[in-house]
Amino acid sequence: MSRIKEFNLPDLGEGLTEGEILAWLVKVGDVIELNQPIVEVETAKAAVEIPAKWAGQVRSIFHPEGATVEVGTPIIAIDTEPGAGPVEEPAAATAIPAAAEAAPVEAAVAPGLTGGPAPGGRTAVLVGYGPRTTAAKRRPRKGAVPAQASAPIAAPAPVAAAPVAPVAPVAPVAPVAPVAPAANGRGGALVLAKPPVRKLAKDLGVDLAGLTGSGPLGSITREDVQRAAALAAAEPLTVTAPVTAGASFGADREQRIPVKGVRKLTAENMSRSAFTAPHVTEFLTVDVTRAMKALDRLRGRREWRDVRVSPLLLVAKAVLLAVKRHPMVNSTWAGDEIVVKDYVNLGIAAATERGLIVPNIKDAGRLTLRELADALTDLVQTAKTGKTTPADMSAGTLTITNVGVFGVDTGTPILPPGESAILAFGAVREMPWVHKGKVKPRQVTTLGLSFDHRIIDGELGSKFLRDIGDFLADPEAALLAWT
């Protein structure tokens, strides 16, 4: 056995085909022990740490953090005898990742096809559906049957085979170039494609007979059809204006971004909420000059000197006090019953590098103002550093979205699934405002409250919003009157 061992990404959860590298816990040159955690990988099912399969020294790391890697692809090479002097570079260590990085979507097929150099001569398929395999892997049958005729994809040399040349998703090359159907070895009008793909092709005006499939057994996939359609649409353009697009745009001047991770989750949640909960949004414009002055006084106090005090803090306090007066807004529609909660897990929508996330402050109603301020600071810091855990984001009951930080006045927010009210807090601006009978420059903001009309009627929603506004207009008086 070679002393340099490559570790292939295993199927971490019964039939998964890929995983995303979240974080490397070791770097090239590190000496590692058996079972030492080396990498965090997130699959469709779980984020897990993978322990080292061998002790030794890390020689190469093949994929950066954030990369999506197919099961069966090498991710790390470990020198199991680091003290034994220099070694020649194994060919596979450089060749495979190079191909994978050039074409993150399609090229990963190659290692999947070969099964990867797994130890013990096994293929990298462990359980379930795993990476794709082809008929070309099967040993030829005995007897007079011509091998070529029985194997739909002629691929005698497994590694080099990859009949579909690795391509970036938008690059108009090989796979869609019109090829005579005979060339795929089937020699006739038989084209493999599932009914929905045929329907798509018909809708887009693509002739299936002119395509080479990249799916199992050479079947034509949805992507093949879409690429062909995009190419057809782009062709006139490439004639008149060759290669004008920017780095990430293809010849059709369109960029295709795979929907995954936070974006995918956001999309699912928002569509689900928007089309199940009947939303109503109300607005209220409030003179918050007194609240801003109160904040200044708070900042001036010795014991609050090191605390981050923002207008959001007062809005959060206003919401929590208003919930106490109207508990019904803090509830969930559960089909045949309404679940009203005695605790408020206050969600704060945060824009992060990974996208929109909504962590929440657990049982925020029990916190003092000072604890609430600290919790808000913590929450923002954690979100900014990307350390928010799924538990931080689960079980929210009511949410504030601070759109004011983007300089806009208000919005009609969509409810996080399972919640019945969400408040948009707009920018605080100096505006002309009638104050004590005269037009004066005052600090004014607009609140937008969306609520689930299945639970909350206009009257309740209005009272709740009005209370939040009253608190922000005169926090001291509201505190005295309500608590």
Add this chain to the structure above:
Amino acid sequence: MAKGDPGVTTRGRRAAPRSKQATRADGPELVQLLTPTGERIESATGPDGTEYRVDFTDEEYRGLYRDLVLVRKLDAEATALQRQGELGLWASLLGQEAAQVGSGRALRTQDMAFPTYREHGVLYCRGIDPIMPLGLFRGVDQGGWDPNEFKFNMYTIVIGAQTLHATGYAMGVHMDGKTGTEDGEAVIAYFGDGATSQGDVNEAFVWASVFNAPLVFFCQNNQYAISEPLERQTRVPLYQRARGFGFPGVRVDGNDVLASYAVTRHALDNARLGQGPSLIEAYTYRMGAHTTSDDPTRYRIASEVEAWQAKDPIARMKAFLTRQQIADESFFAEVDEQARAESVHLRERVLAMPDPAPVTLFDHVYPHGSPELDAQRAQFTAYLESFEGSAH
């Protein structure tokens, strides 16, 4: 259900209330003989007045500790092997060692056990080579032990199904007249809190009760049915369900190996004497994921896990052994070294497991084969031989 509730039939010895009672930190009527900090409680009284106590020698205490550590280490190695692509799946027992070792060691040689797929600790106590379940989860065999030889049935993946198998088996034991003496046979069925929502388990309760089967229902309540918390499974403490079916139930601290032993031993003895079934709810916590395909951070909070960490079954045993000077650092180091060596050995043997030949698929379907099966085997063999370079 208060102690001495007139509606409860008591069968155990009714002891006078003692001054040293179990602490009630985890709710009422939790039988505990070793607190999370390693304090020994002399005796504890169950809801029906039964007094539980254990009387181990120092050597036996050390043996229990060794079991706990070894079982945990081997389980951790199996989890690592799955992460490294060597097993298809693994259901870790992390956190439940005491419930399994305590109940497993309470079994007598003649007793029969029906496990779920997580009873690696009980399997170990039955004297079965710990490599056995790894073959199953590696997909190279169907689990290789002989259930009759070790009196430990095959792992059952279907949730709760084994409780019916156990009930039938126990009814058979009873009908064969193997109960009614001090040396009688008893049966134990393992299942989890989630399984209590299954029809199978409730049917098993009915049958075992009505036919007075010599059966102990041992429920490891690890608080989650995959991601569903206990409060979505039941509105009453699980052990109280037994009363409705007509047999006694008791809740034991499942992270306390001594109490788990005492309660199981008592229930088994009742069963072997012909006094029918009982339910034990071992109150514990699954510290890891449901299986390696699960991500528990998606449904439970870190502070809950930390709270249970403070109740760790091994830490409390170690504290007890140290405080009582039953064991010292050299003993703990020796146990750790044994665990390490056994886990390395386990790993080597797993990596060396051969892939089975495809035709072995037909080997253990019927004890004496069948003409149809033989035909299928012949057909499949011919198919395999049609390939060039075939060894078949």
